[in-house]
Amino acid sequence: MLRELGALTRREFLKIRRNPQALFTSLLLPLLYLLLFGQGFNINPAAALPPGTPPLVAHQVLLDYFRGAPNYYSYFAAGMVGFVAVTATLFIGANVIFDKLFGIFKRTRGTPAPSAAVFGSRLIAGSAQPIALAFFVLGLALLFAHIPGLSGLRVTAQVSALGVVEVFLAIVLLSLMFATLFLTFGILLDVPQTYFAAVNLLNLPVLLTSDALYPWGSMPVWLRTISQYNPVSLAVNVLRETFFGAGQYPFGPGVYLLGLLGWTAVLMGIAIFLVSRALRPLE
């Protein structure tokens, strides 16, 4: 099992290395968001307050609106990390479908390699990519805060070692969860168009029902309620609590991580059930 997994994982990483364009493409969108959207869309609710509002009150308004973040960009940058973890997993299923079209998957299916190795190798390589990109985006947003003239992610809380671990776990779990989901789509579907239709159909509502991009203060109550269960929100909450303090959140990061783990476990369970059927030795 381990040898098969090792060989197939090596193959997946070779593929990533041979196709740097794919990595670059998945980087492009978040980069545009970070560089253009985030810089241009820097809303400030305190600006609408009547003149003479005490600075402390104005500050509180800001904190309420951005759930503890000092400005929109900081709030949004944490959301972008979640966003990229989701969008960069799109390739994972598409790659399976292309491998089917090119006969490569048939070769793998012809070998006695267990389906767990086939699934696992793609999951490892396919979630490594979004994890790496999420950290890249995080690093970039932090860097921007130190470049004059640019908005960036400003960390306003004391970040502990545990906080760093929690951020790491949130990113890993979120990437793993969506990688599992999209990989399952890729294994079950045979036509690229169907795959992309399914993924887009899912992607947009997932992102738009999360609080990754909307300022918390602008969200209607019903959307806030829905967003609490959204896995992207769960991961982003962990980031925001770590970077800006947990004062505005009903639960600590541990609870959100648990929620994320629940999502991942459920999806993994469904995936294992469906994939082990789809990849049975004899179809």
Place this chain on the structure above:
Amino acid sequence: MSSRIGGAIVAEDLVKVYNGKVRAVDGVSFNVSPGEVFGFLGPNGAGKTTTVSMLSAGLRPTSGRAMIDGLEVSKDALEVKRRIGVIFQESTADGDLTGRENLEVAAGTYGIPRGEGNRRAEALIHQMQLSDAADRFAKTYSGGMRRRLELAVGLVHRPKILFLDEPTLGLDPQGRAGFWSFIQKLKDETGLTVFVTTHYLDEADTMCDRIAIIDHGKIVATGSPNELKDKLGGDVVTLKTAEGAADMSAVLKPLAGVVSLQKQDGSYRVKCASGETLVPLAVEACARAGAGVTGVTVKRPSLDEVFLEYTGREFREEEGPSATDRAVMMQRVRGALGGRR
């Protein structure tokens, strides 16, 4: 069909119905002995690839049973996969990987340890004469190199039984000869059993110990190439007599072994059991009757004739693209994409 126990490949009344309506394989039975090269011939869409898929644990039969090396395929699929090598009709190598990487990954998928896998890869690269191209991306390979790489990948786990689905499709004559001499050598050295489908009948004639012809999902003839040719009624001898000679029909017809006779101008087309035996008799008989024979040709029927006899001569309109068309199309797509993804 006799059901010899211990056949390397046994098909028992195999049936495959696609989507509840396309009866691609319709009750196929045969038995391939260990060490035999068994040819599976048939027109496009006859059901060859479908049969190979059922035998090689790729496709579950609708009914019937497939046995490989004494194992029932539907019950022991994984173990069957360990014992067989399959060269698919279409290319399956990964264009973004080098030939060597393709082989090393393939070895790993059979659980072969890394060091051993790398050694086997190197040996196969050498045997397949891919040394110069081993570290090039497979997408840059020519059609022939691709086929050789496919074969190498199929052999990396040292299978006892090899399935070749149109292995020489698109190869030049040297490529085909080289391919078969390698298979022959492998067979002599390791006692490999080979199940091969091909459209090149000359290849089947010289390489196969036994042949089955399948058409519309049913086996229509089985036997050694010579048996099949003999069944057609033997050889065709053409005799030419000197200009102005008398009609020899009455002289030739009663000779031993003659099946039928046609006269065209000054030449006679004689179908007979054996050309070699008839020729001296015929020449002598004509000479005695006063007509000098000025030319003789003996033609053994080729497998082409056997094939056409059993599968009909009309051109088949396929519904939808055949597997061959699909393979050729995918090669074009690959070419157009430059193997890029």
